[in-house]
Amino acid sequence: MNKIVKQEILDSLRNASSSKGDFVTDKSVIYDKKWTQEQKIERFCQVTSAVNTQIKQTTLRDAQRDLIDLLTEKGVRHLMQGSPSPIAKEITDNWTATDTGVKLRSYDQTIEACKEELFSVDASLTTTVGAIAETGSLILWPTREEPRLLSLVPPIHVALVYEDRFFNTFLEAIEQEQWTTHMPTNALLISGPSKTSDIEQELCYGVHGPKELVVMVIRNN
Amino acid sequence: MTLVNGKDFKGRVHKALKDDELRANFRRAMDGLMGKRAMQFTDGDEWTRLRNLGESIKKRALSKLPELLERLEENCTKNGIKVHWARTVDEANSIILEILKSHDVNTVVKGKSMVSEEMELNHFLGDHGIRALEADLGEYIVQMAGQMPSHIVMPAIHMNKGQIAKLFQDHLPDTPYSEDAAELTAIARKELRREFMEAGAGLSGVNFAVAETGTLCLVENEGNGRMVTTVPPVHIAVTGIEKVVENLSDVPALLSLLTRSATGQPITTYFNMITSPRKEGEKDGPKEVHLVLLDNGRSKVYRDTETRDTLQCIRCGACMNHCPVYTRIGGHAYGGVYPGPIGKILTPQLEGLDEYPEHASASTLCNACVEVCPVKIPIAKMLVRLRDENSGNCPHGEHPLKGRGTKSSTLENAGWSGWAAMNASSATYKVATTAMSRIGNLLPQASPMLKEWTSVRVKPKFAKKTLHQMAKEMGLKDE
Numbered sequence: 175m176n177k178i179v180k181q182e183i184l185d186s187l188r189n190a191s192s193s194k195g196d197f198v199t200d201k202s203v204i205y206d207k208k209w210t211q212e213q214k215i216e217r218f219c220q221v222t223s224a225v226n227t228q229i230k231q232t233t234l235r236d237a238q239r240d241l242i243d244l245l246t247e248k249g250v251r252h253l254m255q256g257s258p259s260p261i262a263k264e265i266t267d268n269w270t271a272t273d274t275g276v277k278l279r280s281y282d283q284t285i286e287a288c289k290e291e292l293f294s295v296d297a298s299l300t301t302t303v304g305a306i307a308e309t310g311s312l313i314l315w316p317t318r319e320e321p322r323l324l325s326l327v328p329p330i331h332v333a334l335v336y337e338d339r340f341f342n343t344f345l346e347a348i349e350q351e352q353w354t355t356h357m358p359t360n361a362l363l364i365s366g367p368s369k370t371s372d373i374e375q376e377l378c379y380g381v382h383g384p385k386e387l388v389v390m391v392i393r394n395n
Numbered sequence: 396m397t398l399v400n401g402k403d404f405k406g407r408v409h410k411a412l413k414d415d416e417l418r419a420n421f422r423r424a425m426d427g428l429m430g431k432r433a434m435q436f437t438d439g440d441e442w443t444r445l446r447n448l449g450e451s452i453k454k455r456a457l458s459k460l461p462e463l464l465e466r467l468e469e470n471c472t473k474n475g476i477k478v479h480w481a482r483t484v485d486e487a488n489s490i491i492l493e494i495l496k497s498h499d500v501n502t503v504v505k506g507k508s509m510v511s512e513e514m515e516l517n518h519f520l521g522d523h524g525i526r527a528l529e530a531d532l533g534e535y536i537v538q539m540a541g542q543m544p545s546h547i548v549m550p551a552i553h554m555n556k557g558q559i560a561k562l563f564q565d566h567l568p569d570t571p572y573s574e575d576a577a578e579l580t581a582i583a584r585k586e587l588r589r590e591f592m593e594a595g596a597g598l599s600g601v602n603f604a605v606a607e608t609g610t611l612c613l614v615e616n617e618g619n620g621r622m623v624t625t626v627p628p629v630h631i632a633v634t635g636i637e638k639v640v641e642n643l644s645d646v647p648a649l650l651s652l653l654t655r656s657a658t659g660q661p662i663t664t665y666f667n668m669i670t671s672p673r674k675e676g677e678k679d680g681p682k683e684v685h686l687v688l689l690d691n692g693r694s695k696v697y698r699d700t701e702t703r704d705t706l707q708c709i710r711c712g713a714c715m716n717h718c719p720v721y722t723r724i725g726g727h728a729y730g731g732v733y734p735g736p737i738g739k740i741l742t743p744q745l746e747g748l749d750e751y752p753e754h755a756s757a758s759t760l761c762n763a764c765v766e767v768c769p770v771k772i773p774i775a776k777m778l779v780r781l782r783d784e785n786s787g788n789c790p791h792g793e794h795p796l797k798g799r800g801t802k803s804s805t806l807e808n809a810g811w812s813g814w815a816a817m818n819a820s821s822a823t824y825k826v827a828t829t830a831m832s833r834i835g836n837l838l839p840q841a842s843p844m845l846k847e848w849t850s851v852r853v854k855p856k857f858a859k860k861t862l863h864q865m866a867k868e869m870g871l872k873d874e
Contacts, residue, residue, distance in 0.1 A: 180468075180480040183636065186694040187461040193700060197455035203444035204647060221661060285626065285679035289592055309651075309662035321678040322625045326618055345647040354643050357608045359674055360625070363666035368618040371658070372533035372549060374420075374556055375427050376576040381532055381584055382591075383618025383664070 204345045207308050214307035214340040215391060221310030225366030226379055228388045233395055237265045241332065242274045244388060245297060250276055252295040254328060256320035257282035260301050261334060281324050292323060297330035304339035304347060305389075311365040312389065313347060315358045322360050331384040333364070336392045400730045401742070401751035407728040408757075417553055421725050424552045428716040431659025432767070449652045450771040452645045453707040460697065463606040463639045464688065470609025474671040476684045484514040487689045491516065491598070491631055494685055495525055498629055500595030504587075506613065506620035507531040508600030509547055509710060510633045510689055512732045513745075516598075527598070528590055530619035532583050539566050545726030547733060548657045548712040553725050587619070597623030597681065601634035602709070603649060604686070607642045611686065613667040614653060616660075621667050630672075630681040636688050637697075637706035649709055652769035656711040692745035699794040701780060705740055707770040714764035714774060720757055729754070736764035740777040748785055749798030755781035806843055828861040 209217055219229045232240045245253060255266055257280035269278045279295055281288070300320050303313040312333050316322040325331050341347040344363065348354070353361070368383030379385055411417055436442040456463060468478045481487035495503060503520065505511065505527055517527040517538070529538040533550035537543065539562055544550030551559070556574040563582055564572045570582060599620055603612040611632050613620045624630045640646065654660045673680035696702050715721040715735025726734035731742035731751060739758060743751040755778050764774045787800025788808070817827045835857035840849050860868075 176480055179482055179486065183480055183482060183688075183690045183694055184461045184464065186690075187464075187636075187697055190694075190698040190703075191700055193454060193458040193703065195454065195458075197451045197458060199448055199451045199455060199645070200444070201448060201644075201648065203441060203448060225660075225664070281678060283678065286628075289626075293588065293592060311662055311666070318676045318678065321680075322621075323679045326621050326625065343647065344650070345644060348643055348647070354608050357610055357643075357668070357670040359669075359671045359677060359680055361668040361670070362621075363662065364664065365662045365666075366664050368616070369664055370532045370580060370617050372531070372536070372551055373559055373576040373579055375424055375549070375552075378577045378580040381580055381617040381619070382530065382587065382622050 201345065204343050207343050209307055209342060211337075211340065214342065215337060217307040218305050218310050218340060219391070221308075222366055222389065223310075225310070225369065226387075227310070227366050228386065230388060230390045231393060232390055233393050234264050237334070237390060237392060238269075240390065241265060241299070242276065244332070245276045246274070248297070248330060248386070250297040250330060252277045252279055253297045253299055253332075254279040254281055254292070254295045254324065255299045256280070256301075256317075256324060258319055259299070260319060261299075265334075266299070281321055285321070285323060292327050295328050297332060298324045298328040299332045300325050300334070302333050302335045302339070303351075304341055305335045306341050306344055306347060306363070308343045309363075309365055311344070311363040313341075314362040314364060316360050316362070317358075322362075325362070325364065326383050329380065329384055330386045330388065331364075331367075332388045332390060334390045334392055337394060401746065401754070402730070404728065404730060404751075404753040404757070407730060408724050411724040411728045416555070417725050418723060420553050420555050421722050424546075424549065425716050425722045428549075428658065432656055432713060432716065433659075435655035435659050435661065445648060445652060446769050446771055448648045449709075449769050450707065452640060452649060453709070453770050456640045456645070457637070457697070457703060457706055459641070460636070460639065463641055464636060466606040467604055467609060467639050468688075470606065471611075471686055472609075474609045475674075476609060476611075476671060476686050479685060479687045481687055481689045482691070484689070484691055487514050487633065487687050487691075488516060488519045490687055491633070492520065492523055492525070494629065494631060495520070495596055498595055498683075500525060500629070502526045502528060502590065502594045503596045503598050503631075504528050504530050504590050504594040504619075504623045504627065505534070506597070506599035506615065506623045507534055507550070508598065508633055509544075509732060510600055510635055511598065512544065513635075513691060514633070514689070516633075528587075528594070530587050530590070530623055531615075532580065532617060532619075535583055535587070536562065539563075543727065543732070545734065546712060546715060547710055547735075547737075553727065591619075591622045591626045594623075594627045596629040596631060597625075597627040598631045598633065599624050601632050601638050601686075602653065603646055604634055604639045605641075605643050605646065606639055608670060610643065611669045611684075612646060612650075613665075613669070614650065614663050615667070616664045618665060621665055624667065624669060625680055628681055629683045629685070630669075631685045631687065632669075633687045633689060636690055636693050637708075653709050653711050656713040656767065656769045695794070695797075696741075696744045702744060702777065702794075702796070704772050705737075705744060705777060707772050708737055708741070709770060710737075711769060713767040713769065717763040717767050719759065719761060719763065729757075736774045736778075737772070740772075740774055740781060743781055743798070744796060747797035748781065749801045752785060752798070752801050755785055810844060825861075825863065828863070831857050832859055832861050832864075 536551040545553040721735040787803035
């Protein structure tokens, strides 16, 4: 049945007269958007701050302390990270609840087994593939270790981005990193906390996804 | 209960025009949206180049549509996404029902999808004992009110806080009346979280389907789109066949045009690219992903190279935000799924001019929609084409639309034939104009055709002398 229907639709399209023109797509308007390394970080911070993202600039050495301060200030009790977390060694190693007041959890089971737990933790920590200066977006490619829902379900999402991973535009990221050769199950651009303005166009944060997004920009020193 | 109906358009228009609350809600919202969009395109050169790019990407994709659809299917299948083809909404609905039945699904949570509105899917599933729950806040509100979206991007734009507060109070247990938008949003968040966890399947639309990689792209701000495509064990995506683009590198320009034109945002909170179901070892995501490709009249729109441009639409809604008619009558008056300028050209083409005879005339041809369209759809030109099709007198012979000639009138045709004959020779012209200058003003306002013309216009007044007579008197030589 499916094949017959498909054939009928395709035949109908093929019987149409062909469009005129050669449709050259000139992408220079996007390629023209270029900034220096520092400008890219600055622009990213400025654009994403405008949609309520909180920015914390830090270094690998200070990241753990800064993260703990941040979580304590927000009253976070449970922080969920990937399993094994790709940043455990640098940031969450030697993490003890008694020192920090924040219990560390791992997303170490399938969603079917840990749904209740995932929907009850109050913060999550993930890495990113990089960030986009033009639109103030984080690029996430969720993995087996850091699953898709880690950046969506908990009310506070803390994301780390390294200073040498800033792209000018989304197009640059796609082309430079040759996305088309190895698209993951799910790729995401995240630009701020979840939001809506469906009620009288009044902006409200935290509809279905995180109410707060914190980006920690990891500087080399 | 069907909410879609093209008849009695004028009746609904008159009702809407007299509804002060509705008009105030739309005026406020459209002013806001126009202002925000304008802030995004302050650089005229960038806007011109970007929309040229957007237009060429969509035109290129349409120029090889059958080939790209096959590539999309091939790559999706390779990635593990099951692809289904549907000629009609009935076929699409049945496909979805079968999938849901095979998984014993009781509740399906939905992300925003205009195609599913086109299918009246919620209603269909409800008849088969399956609950379809809208999760986008605007759609959630509209569903609760038993209505249809009045705007393709902002479904509940016709309602104000008071109306929504009352709705929540009446429909949700233990919910006090509150006009605070943040509080109303928090109520919806709480109600829907459990639904995401427990639903047997999730359903979404598609903004761009990438043929090159077999990737389905979704644009959203709330996170409900990610929820419905990630938490439940089955994800079904529905899309019109025109949403396919050739390459992943085509997506950034269209995404930028879409979000900036729609809501004046540089980008939405989430841009969600789905390329496969959950792979071995991955901990979340649906185990099955289905893609339903719906034709529903689109291949007919495609047949004609002029009407084909309609399919370039990326559903940003900028045309309605800038439309003086839409702003005054709101989305529901149109009686179709797609309101505003794009609805006026798309709906009669999909459903037939006989079903929506008034759509093409409900425009002043002011061109505002054409000026803001990010993919340069010649909406005004298309409206004129549809008016010609309506009258049945158009020279576009190749592929007549369904319902061509639906407003054709013998009297009007005779009038035009007479007009043509009168202008064909100087003798008949002279006789006719002389006669009109003598007795034209005696024509009663209620005479046929003149009656319709003068219902919203002043009756034309004939001069006592014709131009030729005056010219002669001035001493000008005849012709």
